[in-house]
Amino acid sequence: MVRVGIFGATGYTGVELIRILSKHEKVEIKYLSSQSYNTKAISDVYSSLIGFCDKVLEEVDFQKGMSECDVIFTALPSGHASKIAREAVKKGVKVIDLGADFRFDEYSVYKEWYGGDYENYEGIKRVYGLPEVYREKIKEAQVVGNPGCYPTSVILGLMPLLKNGIIEGNVIVDSKSGVSGAGHNPSHNNMYAECNENIKAYNVAKHRHIPEMEQELSKASGEKVSVVFTPHLAPMTRGILSTMYCKLKKEVNIDTVYDIYADFYKNEYFVKVLKPGNYPATKNVYGSNFCHIGFEVDKHANTLIVMSVIDNLVKGASGQAVQNMNIIFGIEEKTGLDMIAVYP
Ligand SMILES: NC(=O)C1=CN([C@@H]2O[C@H](COP(=O)(O)OP(=O)(O)OC[C@H]3O[C@@H](n4cnc5c(N)ncnc54)[C@H](OP(=O)(O)O)[C@@H]3O)[C@@H](O)[C@H]2O)C=CC1
Numbered sequence: 017m018v019r020v021g022i023f024g025a026t027g028y029t030g031v032e033l034i035r036i037l038s039k040h041e042k043v044e045i046k047y048l049s050s051q052s053y054n055t056k057a058i059s060d061v062y063s064s065l066i067g068f069c070d071k072v073l074e075e076v077d078f079q080k081g082m083s084e085c086d087v088i089f090t091a092l093p094s095g096h097a098s099k100i101a102r103e104a105v106k107k108g109v110k111v112i113d114l115g116a117d118f119r120f121d122e123y124s125v126y127k128e129w130y131g132g133d134y135e136n137y138e139g140i141k142r143v144y145g146l147p148e149v150y151r152e153k154i155k156e157a158q159v160v161g162n163p164g165c166y167p168t169s170v171i172l173g174l175m176p177l178l179k180n181g182i183i184e185g186n187v188i189v190d191s192k193s194g195v196s197g198a199g200h201n202p203s204h205n206n207m208y209a210e211c212n213e214n215i216k217a218y219n220v221a222k223h224r225h226i227p228e229m230e231q232e233l234s235k236a237s238g239e240k241v242s243v244v245f246t247p248h249l250a251p252m253t254r255g256i257l258s259t260m261y262c263k264l265k266k267e268v269n270i271d272t273v274y275d276i277y278a279d280f281y282k283n284e285y286f287v288k289v290l291k292p293g294n295y296p297a298t299k300n301v302y303g304s305n306f307c308h309i310g311f312e313v314d315k316h317a318n319t320l321i322v323m324s325v326i327d328n329l330v331k332g333a334s335g336q337a338v339q340n341m342n343i344i345f346g347i348e349e350k351t352g353l354d355m356i357a358v359y360p
């Protein structure tokens with residue numbers, strides 16, 4: 017059994033990790049941290065877990081977590097995981113960070129967009145945790161930077177096109193996210209009266225996921241890719257729909273596009289390519305680790321429109337983190353994750 021610890025167990029991604037891991041046949045949950053609710057059982061905070069995980073929350077103690085576990089998930093605000101990763105690696109403990117600390121190739125980019133001091137991680141095997149792209153490297157990883165939720169939907173949506181060189185290097189991305197993307201801490205923007213029956217853009221052209229998308233899309237393309245990004249808060253709990261507008265280098269028909277996607281993802285269980293004419297919807301992936309991708313060719317504007325959906329808390333965070341854990345520990349990748357979406 018793989019012994020796991022979760023730092024930030026009471027956050028939305030933390031509790032989603034527990035939902036998945038408490039039904040995972042190869043895992044034992046050893047340690048759960050909370051700075052606000054410690055000494056309570058997690059199932060006293062989230063009743064959905066009663067009988068599945070009644071473990072008592074402990075105060076945040078990285079030494080204790082590391083000494084009891086083979087892998088720790090850091091489901092904390094960005095900036096915490098980088099402080100403990102070197103020591104974890106020394107102890108042979110794997111780190112899967114759901115925040116942004118390990119997503120960037122260049123520390124200066126992290127610093128510019130997220131702020132704060134940064135440890136030097138030279139010499140540590142640190143991998144961007146998108147299994148569909150980096151599976152082989154993840155097998156050897158000591159530390160995984162689990163991708164951001166919007167970047168997961170966008171990178172999976174665009175990767176086949178950039179690898180095949182059929183679009184130009186500037187893309188326009190319009191994304192909508194459910195409110196759970198903002199975590200469980202209340203804020204003015206996330207209040208019911210602000211979100212219900214409302215949809216609003218935020219952080220237009222300055223969201224922190226822009227450099228992450230550009231980093232990975234540029235590597236896929238071999239050339240600099242620029243992303244114009246407008247995220248929106250949508251009146252739903254979970255889900256991300258990203259719509260991407262891409263200028264075609266030459267005319268292509270929709271069946272060719274379908275063949276490119278179907279071939280690129282033919283061995284990827286968690287990515288489903290929809291047949292031409294079918295468009296993805298967040299409800300079709302709700303509560304699951306799947307990404308659905310659909311597209312349309314706008315001949316008039318020589319533009320390919322790609323639509324990609326994920327559940328932000330599953331493929332966009334905790335499900336993907338468990339997928340990475342399975343890969344690292346040589347466990348069948350679907351284990352604990354083979355869930356059909358909740359529909360309707
Ligand atoms: N929500 C989403 O859809 C996604 C989130 N992420 C990233 O995952 C991480 C967690 O996000 P999410 O679960 O939504 O966030 P939440 O705000 O819901 O939870 C954060 C958790 O961290 C704990 N915490 C907060 N500050 C500290 C601190 N200083 N020291 C120790 N513990 C602390 C909080 O609770 P307590 O007070 O009980 O300790 C809580 O358990 C973030 O980095 C986020 O950006 C990534 C992809 C998607």
Ligand SMILES: CC(=O)N[C@@H](CCC(=O)OP(=O)(O)O)C(=O)O
Pocket residue numbers: 094114115116164165166193194195196197198199224225247249
């Ligand atoms: C709806 C909503 O607020 N979503 C969050 C996405 C959280 C996330 O994935 O951010 P990190 O890169 O810090 O992990 C946001 O836009 O900030």
